[in-house]
Amino acid sequence: MSKKNRLIYLPLGGAGEIGMNMYVYGYGPAGKEEYILVDAGVTFPDMDGTPGVDLIMADASWIIERADRLAAIFITHAHEDHVGALGLLWPQLQAPVYSRKFTAAIASNKMERAGVDAANVKTVGPLPHMVEAGPFKVGFLPLSHSIPEASGLVIDTPAGRIVHTGDFKCDPSPLVGEPFDPEAMREVAKPGVLALVCDSTNVFSPHAGRSETSLREPITELMATASGLVVATTFASNVARLKTLAEGAKAAGRSVVVLGRAMRTMIQTGVETGVLKDFPAVVDIDLANDMPRGKVMVLATGSQGERRAASAQLAGDGYMGLSLKPDDTFLFSSKTIPGNETGVARIWNALAEKGVNVVADDDRYHVSGHANRPDLLEMQALINPQIVVPMHGEYRHLRKHAELSDENGRKTIIAPNGSLVDLSAEHPKVVEHIETGRTYLDGSLLINALDGIVRERMHMALRGHVIVNVMLDDSGEVLDAPWAETLGVPAPKGDFEALSAAIEEGVAAELARAKNRDLDKDSKVEELVKRAVNKVCKAEAGKKPVCTVLINRMEYE
Numbered sequence: 001m002s003k004k005n006r007l008i009y010l011p012l013g014g015a016g017e018i019g020m021n022m023y024v025y026g027y028g029p030a031g032k033e034e035y036i037l038v039d040a041g042v043t044f045p046d047m048d049g050t051p052g053v054d055l056i057m058a059d060a061s062w063i064i065e066r067a068d069r070l071a072a073i074f075i076t077h078a079h080e081d082h083v084g085a086l087g088l089l090w091p092q093l094q095a096p097v098y099s100r101k102f103t104a105a106i107a108s109n110k111m112e113r114a115g116v117d118a119a120n121v122k123t124v125g126p127l128p129h130m131v132e133a134g135p136f137k138v139g140f141l142p143l144s145h146s147i148p149e150a151s152g153l154v155i156d157t158p159a160g161r162i163v164h165t166g167d168f169k170c171d172p173s174p175l176v177g178e179p180f181d182p183e184a185m186r187e188v189a190k191p192g193v194l195a196l197v198c199d200s201t202n203v204f205s206p207h208a209g210r211s212e213t214s215l216r217e218p219i220t221e222l223m224a225t226a227s228g229l230v231v232a233t234t235f236a237s238n239v240a241r242l243k244t245l246a247e248g249a250k251a252a253g254r255s256v257v258v259l260g261r262a263m264r265t266m267i268q269t270g271v272e273t274g275v276l277k278d279f280p281a282v283v284d285i286d287l288a289n290d291m292p293r294g295k296v297m298v299l300a301t302g303s304q305g306e307r308r309a310a311s312a313q314l315a316g317d318g319y320m321g322l323s324l325k326p327d328d329t330f331l332f333s334s335k336t337i338p339g340n341e342t343g344v345a346r347i348w349n350a351l352a353e354k355g356v357n358v359v360a361d362d363d364r365y366h367v368s369g370h371a372n373r374p375d376l377l378e379m380q381a382l383i384n385p386q387i388v389v390p391m392h393g394e395y396r397h398l399r400k401h402a403e404l405s406d407e408n409g410r411k412t413i414i415a416p417n418g419s420l421v422d423l424s425a426e427h428p429k430v431v432e433h434i435e436t437g438r439t440y441l442d443g444s445l446l447i448n449a450l451d452g453i454v455r456e457r458m459h460m461a462l463r464g465h466v467i468v469n470v471m472l473d474d475s476g477e478v479l480d481a482p483w484a485e486t487l488g489v490p491a492p493k494g495d496f497e498a499l500s501a502a503i504e505e506g507v508a509a510e511l512a513r514a515k516n517r518d519l520d521k522d523s524k525v526e527e528l529v530k531r532a533v534n535k536v537c538k539a540e541a542g543k544k545p546v547c548t549v550l551i552n553r554m555e556y557e
Contacts, residue, residue, distance in 0.1 A: 200391060259299065
């Protein structure tokens, strides 16, 4: 193995998909590098592809196996897709965590909820402060985004400077958090930048991004002209939007109610860390229920269709004593993340059935927190990197971003999850492909997507489940009639007892035809029983269900 030092970049999550951001940088001899990890995010499950799962994160096995050489973890900002997995994965990583004040408060909460000592999270200031971590020096570069204290990372290495943008937009007046500062970008670029690893989310948006302050007037007007109760939902972590909505309600003479733990936590953390100033007073839901409906605005979690969030419950039977009525207004001050369309549409339709006025997909009430195409070009011009590495986006976003960079005469490389890139080579290239995937939080356990547990759950959901109990002696003689029970298998005319009886008869007949030498083997008995169950259920219900066979053998002295 070569002793020559190299600088590597390896996305484990977030490159080729939206969410689950996790990026590795390493420096040293090939295979013996020291590493830093940037972000540890999650995405959320759905009933179609991941039933019963609580959270989904990138498979961190590769860096866990090398955790003895992991010098530090850096969290760019407090969105769930960047910090949500931190507490769950930290026990296997055991490295100090660095972030800015607001992000550190959220990260500490994640650690505490996972039963991990929050003292492992270190609060650091922005540039010019730098953190030394192995061969790296890392500084936090303030950028505007849809959450306070979002930061890019300036990563100095012996092979050159890297700028990792994290999520950003070019907003000179973001209302909450720091503005985009072109002069700060130029200062970072002065020593020369080897690589810009850059957000690609909005590369298909051709117009320059709009500022958060552009929403103030239309939101205030909506609050003032709506006739009944107004409910507004957005990302719980979009603290600037929460303030815009709350101030619009206050200006329209409405009291503000906050529903949802995540939203309350973000507001409280923003106030406690000093990034959220002069937030309008919030009233308790019990008091709001006694107020005229035209004098109340509710901030609710669940803009992405989450079934247990406040928005979904308000669209149903109600939440904490509050029910929606015809001519109330429900504002989605958000953009639907790809993959969440079905859940969001379900809420829209439920609200429409109630006669609620739904305001959604309206640019007057939402601006993105990510850089559009002209903003990406501005960032490239300011940083002036030798290499552009698109990240944070689906593959089509990465490819389009790379084409954009090529058109402007910059070296670029497309590096989806698992692509180990040598940035120190004369021509940056993928030198190895790492197996990547997903890890699920399922109940209280972390399981690998390849374990098959979720796949088995989906099979049962799609096909139903039959349990069969058979009793044999140690010579293979059938001692009693089989017993069967069905779960989730349709039965003709709804007669489930008759279906179970038919399965029992079919299994008994199959066992009776079997040779004694076959009945000596549990594996053969299981095969025979499953064959009989499939035959009966296919004939009776058109299904081949998942089958569990319980074999009891009586042994005689």
